Amino acid sequence: MIENLVIVESPAKAKTIEKFLGKDFRVISSFGHIRDLAKKNLGIDIENNFTPTYEIPKEKSRVVSELRKLAAESKNVWIASDEDREGEAIAWHLISVLNLDLATTRRIVFHEITNEAINSAIQNPRQVDMNLVNSQQARRILDRLVGFEISPVLWKKVQPSLSAGRVQSVAVRLIVEREREIFAFETESSFRVTAVFEISSPGSENAIIKAEASKRFGDEKEALKFIDICKDSAYSVGSITIKPGTRSPAPPFTTSTLQQEAYRKLGFSVAQTMAVAQKLYEAGRITYMRTDSTNLSGLALTKARETIVSEFGEKYSKTRQFKTKLKGAQEAHEAIRPAYPDKHDTTGTLNEKKLYDLIWKRTIASQMADAVIEKTSITIDMSNSPVIFQANGEVIKFDGFLKVYAESTDQDNGDEERYVIPPVKKGMPLIYNNISASQKFTIPPPRYTEASLVKKLEELGIGRPSTYAPTISTIQNRGYVSREDRPGEKRNIKIITLVKGKVSTSLKTEIAGKEKSKLFPQDIGMIVNDFLIDNFSEIVDYHFTAEVEEQFDEIAVGNLKWTGMIDKFYKPFHKTVTSTLEKTERKTGVRMLGNHPETGEPVTVRMGRFGPVAQIGESANNTKPRYASLSKNQLLETITLDEALNLFRLPRSLGEHEGSEMIVGIGRFGPFIRYQSKFYSLKKGTDDPYTVTFDRAVEIINEKNESDKKKVLKDFGDIMLLNGRYGPYLVKEKQNFRLPKGTDAEKLTQEDCIKIIENSEKTKKNS
DNA sequence: CAGTGAGCGAGCTTCCGCTTGACTT
Secondary structure: EEEEEEEOOHHHHHHHHHHHHHOOOEEOOOOOOOOEEEOOOOOOOHHHEEEEEHEEEEHHHHHHHHHHHHHEEEEEEEEEOOOOOOHHHHHHHHHHHOOOOOOOOOOOOOOOOOOHHHHHHHHOOOOOOOOHHHHHHHHHHHHHEEEEEEEHHHHHOOOOOOOOOOHHHHHHHHHHHHHHHHHHOOOEEEEEEEEEEEEEEOOOOEEEEEEEEEEOEHHHHHHHHHHHHHHOOOOEEEEEEEEEEEOOOOOEHHHHHHHHHHHHHHHHHHHHHHHHHHHHOOOHHHHHHOOOOOOHHHHHHHHHHHHHHHHHHHHHHHOOOOOOOOOOOOOOOOOEEEEEOOOOOOOHHHHHHHHHHHHHHHHHHEEEEEEEEEEEEEEEEEEOOOOOEEEEEEEEEEOHHOOOOOOOOOOOOOOOOOOOOOOOOOOEEEEEEEEEEEEEEEEOOOOOOOOHHHHHHHOOOOOOOOOOHHHHHHHHHHHEEEEEEEOOOEEEEEEEEOOOEEEEEEEEEEEEEOOOEEEOOOHHHHHHHHHHHOOOOHHHHHHHHHHHHHHHHHHOOOOOHHHHHHHHHHHHHHHHHHHHHHHOOOOOEEEEEEEOOOOOOEEEEEEOOOOOEEEEOOOOOOOOOEEEEOOOOOOOOOOHHHHHHHHHHEEEEEEOOOOOOEEEEEEEEEEEEEEEEEEOOOOOOOOOOOOOOOHHHHHHHHHHHHHHHHHEEEEOOOOOEEEEEEEEEEEEEEEEEOOOOOOOHHHHOOOHHHHHHHHHHHHHOOO
């Protein structure tokens, strides 16, 4: 017999709590939700007041039978799921599945994991709050209705296996709309004038002041004119302003801010951050990593304070508690922080160490004093022009939290340079060292990264800490968006320089539009997005979630009945579903690009069965249209007639080489030459399939054949020893086998090889 | 794995939010 059984959501939490509770208590975990709406069909009886059918998913059956067994053996069952909507629902499902009594089962919540907090929770049990449970049911049922009624419309009207949902469809919309802003963006340029001045008074040699003209110039002519004026001007210090200021540390990490900073500072993807954080959590090194709260427990505040005082001294410490600004935050957990703030280091993999270090610094910095800075700005007057130059400097008087950590931003601030302005007096004459006007181009709004998309979703109140990473995977898996790099394009910038009274003009090149790990919309994402905006504008509205959340809150406090709320939503929604099915045409994203310059046939692009395709001509009695797939990085929405026509130049024949034809084409893995039914890849960057010559093709074929010869180290008939990218390996019946570490490939006999293959097949079966 | 785009139709796909392993490369 177990005296007391406590059920929590997470197994790691169960372990730590059990230590505090003593031997009368057994603590186990439910591993999150144990029941969900039925997988098949809707799982909701719409005719019958939206009665849900819940079932225990197959993968949960083992946990549930274990829970049932333990609950039956226990005198008292305590349910300590998280203190939010989902946690309350988990409690209610547990009570129902474990056949407990709703009136007598003790519902408790821990706000932090300390002896005191846990014991006070045990002393103050309450009942399950059915209003909160109902608000969760409303949330769950609404999401199911939206997802499972709209998705089938997409299967019929766009393509099979697509999906739509309250969260994912808005995420896609953000990316599509950003891309269109970038298409529509018109780059402009202007000339920015910067100067380096020297202080001419004796004793202050080498002291320089970097400044920028208060005016920008529209074109080269104007800039040149101004530089000419500069040549003949005298300069002197105008006004001097010194402003004291402070900077404060950022709050401790939530899931969203951790994902952003881990991306910016460590280059982690959102999924990678969560996987590494999970490991740290399981090892007991950090608190729970899926949270929207910036709150720190009293214990954490004390420990952080002690650490700061002992490492940096009393004046670096400032205890702070941060309020969560976000609407809709549920704050069931603490912020993400080191479990033991006094431990600066951790064991584990390199990535675990890096992420722990980031969390430690952010947490500690949040409890440190403000930085005290002094901002100095001076103006520099010209003797022959009303234009002034402005110089900004900054001095850190006291570093405070900056000693440990400064938050990064999404913008690259290449231009911003902080430096110290040397002491100057009003009216002090200055001479220029150099003045230059350089062309600056305006830049379009930035594409989203995974992390900046999470930030935006969080601002809109869409999605939860536990779903940010999965949502980003989903929209990529559906093919709606893709994470890509772009090399960017070179462009020339003009620079006019004035040095020692001489004006010269030069050209520099810069790379514009270079992208790394950015989210790009794909054709199917744009088609689905437009279809949803046309037909389900309410659902993909940026405020939809916020509006339903308000109603869920009303349900949670008992002011609104969940069935009524759902009914009011569902009636018009379902009508829209039906009418969309009846009235709308299939959506293929078709675009007419123009007519073929020679034949006059129409040239169109659309989404075909195998992806985006260009088409010349129409299917009619005796004419068959010609087709060509769009290449990667081309979009239905932006491809031009010329680009589309270009696609039809491939595949093309290069002529016969030793009796066989060489064909050039572009396949799934890039450009290739087909020769004697073998494929030869063109070299990236050096060969272009449209222009590659006969001679070059022969060269590529010969090179590949040569290296293939070297590939075969030994040939035992059905088993071959080959040389691959990662060293020698064995091939048998199209299956690859690794050699055991330390094997000398040169000395392998046929028997050795057979043994290696047998062994590796055995271990495969055992695992 | 390298070039597909006709048409029919059975049976499948799909949501969001809680939690971790059990899988393969």
